Amino acid sequence: MDIPGISNSYFLRAAVNEKRLANGEKELDAAEFLKLAREKMKALEMDSAFLSRPVNEGFSGGEKKRNEILQMDMLEPKLGLLDETDSGLDIDALKTVSEGVNLLRSPERAFVLVTHYQRLLSYIQPDFVHVLMDGKIVKSGDKSLALELESKGYDWIREAAAK
Amino acid sequence: METKTIWNEKLWSEVRELDALKELRSKAWERFEATGFPSLKSESWRYTPVSSISAMTDFVRPASPKPNAKTISHLQTQLQPFRDCARLIFINGWFMPQISDLKPLEGTADFSSVKELAVHRPNTIQIDPEQAGGFAAMNAALFQDGVWLHVRDEARASVPLLVYFFQDEDSSGTTVQLRHWISMGKNSALTVLEWHDSFSAKKVFSNHEFQIQLAQGASLSQYRFQDGGTGDWLRSSSHARLNEASRYQRLDFECGAQVSRNEISILLNGADAKCDLSGIAAGAGEQHFDTQVLMDHAVPKASSTQSYRNLLGGSARSVFGGCVKVRPEAQKTDAQQVHKTLLVSKDARADTKPQLEIDADDVKCSHGAAIGQLSEDSLFYLQSRGIGRAVAERMLASGFVEHLLESVTFEPWKKLMQSRLQVKLDGLFQ
Numbered sequence: 199m200d201i202p203g204i205s206n207s208y209f210l211r212a213a214v215n216e217k218r219l220a221n222g223e224k225e226l227d228a229a230e231f232l233k234l235a236r237e238k239m240k241a242l243e244m245d246s247a248f249l250s251r252p253v254n255e256g257f258s259g260g261e262k263k264r265n266e267i268l269q270m271d272m273l274e275p276k277l278g279l280l281d282e283t284d285s286g287l288d289i290d291a292l293k294t295v296s297e298g299v300n301l302l303r304s305p306e307r308a309f310v311l312v313t314h315y316q317r318l319l320s321y322i323q324p325d326f327v328h329v330l331m332d333g334k335i336v337k338s339g340d341k342s343l344a345l346e347l348e349s350k351g352y353d354w355i356r357e358a359a360a361k
Numbered sequence: 362m363e364t365k366t367i368w369n370e371k372l373w374s375e376v377r378e379l380d381a382l383k384e385l386r387s388k389a390w391e392r393f394e395a396t397g398f399p400s401l402k403s404e405s406w407r408y409t410p411v412s413s414i415s416a417m418t419d420f421v422r423p424a425s426p427k428p429n430a431k432t433i434s435h436l437q438t439q440l441q442p443f444r445d446c447a448r449l450i451f452i453n454g455w456f457m458p459q460i461s462d463l464k465p466l467e468g469t470a471d472f473s474s475v476k477e478l479a480v481h482r483p484n485t486i487q488i489d490p491e492q493a494g495g496f497a498a499m500n501a502a503l504f505q506d507g508v509w510l511h512v513r514d515e516a517r518a519s520v521p522l523l524v525y526f527f528q529d530e531d532s533s534g535t536t537v538q539l540r541h542w543i544s545m546g547k548n549s550a551l552t553v554l555e556w557h558d559s560f561s562a563k564k565v566f567s568n569h570e571f572q573i574q575l576a577q578g579a580s581l582s583q584y585r586f587q588d589g590g591t592g593d594w595l596r597s598s599s600h601a602r603l604n605e606a607s608r609y610q611r612l613d614f615e616c617g618a619q620v621s622r623n624e625i626s627i628l629l630n631g632a633d634a635k636c637d638l639s640g641i642a643a644g645a646g647e648q649h650f651d652t653q654v655l656m657d658h659a660v661p662k663a664s665s666t667q668s669y670r671n672l673l674g675g676s677a678r679s680v681f682g683g684c685v686k687v688r689p690e691a692q693k694t695d696a697q698q699v700h701k702t703l704l705v706s707k708d709a710r711a712d713t714k715p716q717l718e719i720d721a722d723d724v725k726c727s728h729g730a731a732i733g734q735l736s737e738d739s740l741f742y743l744q745s746r747g748i749g750r751a752v753a754e755r756m757l758a759s760g761f762v763e764h765l766l767e768s769v770t771f772e773p774w775k776k777l778m779q780s781r782l783q784v785k786l787d788g789l790f791q
Contacts, residue, residue: 199742203760212756213746220747252760253742269746 260291267298296321366397381483389501454537475507533563545579559590575607589618605631644677673709
């Protein structure tokens, strides 16, 4: 989804301020916002030129994902749901996105990662792994479960669940 | 049998003996009487009725202005950000030399008020009303004053020229007819800021004609801000002739007035001439904006772009007619035209008519026109990041037009445009 005519900074500031208002906090003015955004972008190793570009316009797949991470960073959610965030990413972009997520990990914030591949989990070490089948969690474990799935596939879980 | 238009003989009788232009004015008035007002049958006036002007036969000439304290304080506030610019100030169509200032253009440009020329050097005023349309002929008969400016060869103005047209409360029921000449010498450069501002809420009929000439290598940027009063009926017609390697750039921001008709006619008459036209029309209430562009490529290797965006709410209306004409000899022409309208209310309406007349075969021409509403997908994207619906709508509307202001290089003007756009958006999304 690209939004021509609206710069990333304008968009992000509006989103951040809407959230702050909802939480009863003071809105950030342009200078405060820029300071905050620049700090966060530095940590994510993002070029600050990003801010002046229109939202997602002409962004590559990797840039879009990185932009999503920045949005998440700015909006500071309690729960982040990353649905197949690894799809369509090359190795470098995957690494960047993962590093971004890792930076945001904290005891006050939970993440649910949805993925079909173990590869993402080499970069983001999960605390828990759940296998979802037909809308139900059929098996849970720690990160070793993901590795087991990678080598054995899903059939054994399907069989176990059928019993 | 020829029919003759009878409209405000009194106005005419006051003007006919005004200065040394009696012959010219009489010819023009005859032409006006023979041509009359444009009718809805004429293609270019199909969507803009002129009945509120043609039926109102008691417009008077504005009296010499007597600015009161309110006007003076308003002017001071408005002009403060432009204190370093050269300034030409008109109140109710009268040139105000006491508060104008051309010192910053000394040695760069020569100026005279048209009124003074009409008295002392009438031969410098050349108008051929023979082919003129009704409004142009009327203007040629009735014009009371205007800007006559010549930028000298090789002279490059270091500051912009602000031309400020103000209507105070005494202007109700008047008609302001002005005629302007701007000629750019060889390799000269100038930025003109043209601002129409008003206190008057009652009807004022303004009729401006601009003749613009660019000699070889000259460059003129014209930024026009039409912020007329709520009762204004405003017509502006600009004819620009571009010679070799000259450049004419303009950005029109249509914001005020009840009805605003803006005609821009460009003749690209030299190789490598370049014309970039852009405009924003932001309409609310019952405002009506009509922009008509003729881009005439008469010679090979010239280029032109047009980029216009309208934003309409309430029951506002916009009309756009854009014709790109490429004559048979104008090979290697590069011409682009884009016109987009965003309607943010049920009752807003836009009529857009792009037109290409291409008689050469080796050219690059494109045109695009679109009329649409706010995209639900974009709104969803913004809402999904926590932005409320109302804010999201306003953001999208603002983003639709605001980026056109990026071409404004003079910061105080850009700021003025941006803040006025936000005020307009406040009205549209309250």
